[in-house]
Amino acid sequence: MGAYRIPDWLTDLLECPECRRSRLVREDDRYTCRHCGSTHPVVNEVPLLMPASAVEDGARLISAHLGDLDLASVERALGSALRFRLADPWLRSEFTNILDRYESVFAGHSASPGEAERRRPFEPVAEYFNPRFEPGRETFRSFRIRNNTPHVLASEGEKPFNVSYKITGPNGFETEGVRSRFPIPLKPGGELTVPVRIKAPDREGDYRISVLIVQEFVGWYEESPIFVGELRVESGVEATPHLIRPPHKGYFDFEEDLRQCGLVIERAVDMVRERRPDAGVIRVAELACGHDPQIMRHYQPGTQVVGFDLCWAQVQFASLIFQKKWPAHDDRYAFVSGDVFNAPFKAKSFDVIVISAALHHFSNTVEALKLMKDMLAPGGRIVLLREPGAVAPDDPTYIRELTNGFNEQQFVLPEYETMFQRTGLRPIYEQLDFECSYKTILVTTD
Structure with missing residues (x-):
């Protein structure tokens, strides 16, 4: 051969x-x-x-x-x-x-004086705010912030920076919220997604919320809000009736989580086959696949699979690995390196698109999902695997990854609902393993 x-x-x-x-x-x-x-x-x-x-x-x-x-x-x-x-x-x-x-890494990146003056000191970059809250419940919403000031925003020191909020009730009465720390210091010119702990009012009703940066012993930055919007408090709004919570016990089990990924991929491929029984070969792509794509670890018969990643070295490693693993089946798979935001594929090329433990690394998840949707063939499925389904702002691994330069973000399930609505997608299957590893199969709504 x-x-x-x-x-x-x-x-x-x-x-x-x-x-x-x-x-x-x-x-x-x-x-x-x-x-x-x-x-x-x-x-x-x-x-x-x-x-x-x-x-x-x-x-x-x-x-x-x-x-x-x-x-x-x-x-x-x-x-x-x-x-x-x-x-x-x-x-x-x-x-x-x-x-x-x-190379001169700073060439062309300095703002002109006029541009600097026009910038807000703290600029909102992305949010997926779901306005529905249970009465009296404390939960999280995440906000991505760009620091346009010359100062480091850190939640320690004599005058620390935090993110908080103010809630205005139907009677016009305003209350201040709890403080949320910056997970790591936010340097000038940098961006960071901050999980903000929000406690809903005890009484049902429609409220208004303003998310703001506050510097302790200095004041609130009212002129530069991170988010302003409605907050709706009513019972039963956070229920997810179709969510499956498998009866896994004990600590997070990595191998079991991967096994569940395979079952979700199999389910998505079967859905496409049931919808189009004469489709022949099913084409599957995994974005941000790294060196060990889930679509190859859990290969489904009758598919042609493409691993796609920004890191050229990673996909070369994957190519070399699978040349050894599958020497008799090298017509089933291929690897490509490129940028999701300029993906080199024709529109509607794939029947199933998978992304595993990577959507939350994109600075704007809605834009990433829209690009995936453009690559999806009619009747196709988008599969999200191993995405964070809970927020743990003090988790050591989360802090370490941020410190090492990875764009780590954490989301609660209502935020995914907002992402999907803004993208024109709808979940037809949802699963939460170990109360933290979110998996879903999505279809288009248009």
């Missing part, structure tokens, strides 16, 4: 990420667009399909900075820097962060 090659059926799904007007043609170690002539490299049978403006050739960049060194030598140097690392995590950036040393 020969070496694995990208299957022809994948090429039929692709379109040029540069001009969006033509299909791509495979030529040895690259894809080429017949219309605009752009080229896109292929390594380990994984194409990197992004516009040229989104990618910089690090080897050429460094070569130019250092007197046009031989490109092959520069590539070997970069490879060694990635392969080896220092044991001390505090020194690793000095050892491996070579690319950033040869």
